[in-house]
Amino acid sequence: MFEITDTQKIGVGLAGFGIFFLFLGVILIFDKSLLALGNILFLSGLGCVIGRERTIRFFFQRHKIKGSIAFFGGIIVVLIGWPLVGMIIETYGFILLFSxxxxxxxxxxxxxxxxxxxxxxxxxSALVDRLAGDSNRTTV
Structure with missing residues (x-):
């Protein structure tokens, strides 16, 4: 197997707290402070888990540039003070990046x-199959 470094463990914690704060920000009717904190923690955690260079390469690949612009643009819109619009833009970018x-x-x-x-x-099952993009899956 592979060994997990202390930085990666910290990164998992940061990303977990980031997702928690994003969820809490959405539950509390798009609280912009919690959403901003969640975004910063999630990106910091991602950078710690996979490394700074791999994170930059992931976001700035030629075929993912549209998703990256939407994702980071959504974060900026949240930081400016329009959390609902920013989260919609950010969700669109997230779907493009991680589809x-x-x-x-x-x-x-x-x-x-x-x-x-x-x-x-x-x-x-039908809904999950459509989300996964796997029309004729086989179960084992």
Missing amino acids: GFFPVAINFLRRVPVLGSLLNLPGI
């Missing part, structure tokens, strides 16, 4: 014991 990762994440979640059986229910 290639959705099938991997969904297939992983299908293997989690309780969550996997919930995702394989008839109505939910």
Whole structure:
């Protein structure tokens, strides 16, 4: 296996707190302070987990530049003071950036014991298949 460094452990914690603050900011009717703090913590955690150079290469690949502009533009709009509009722009950028990762994440979640059986229910399964982009999947 591979060894996890202390910086990566700190990065996972920062990204986790970032997601928590983003969730809390949305729950508390788009509180701009919590959303800004969540964005900063999430980006800091991502940089610590995969490294500064790989983070920069990820966001500034030629085919991901539209998603990066929307994502960072949304963060700037949140920091300026329009949290609802900023989060909509940021969500669009997030979907463009991480859409290639959705099938991997969904297939992983299908293997989690309780969550996997919930995702394989008839109505939910069709929705999850469309989200994953996998029209003819096979289960093992």
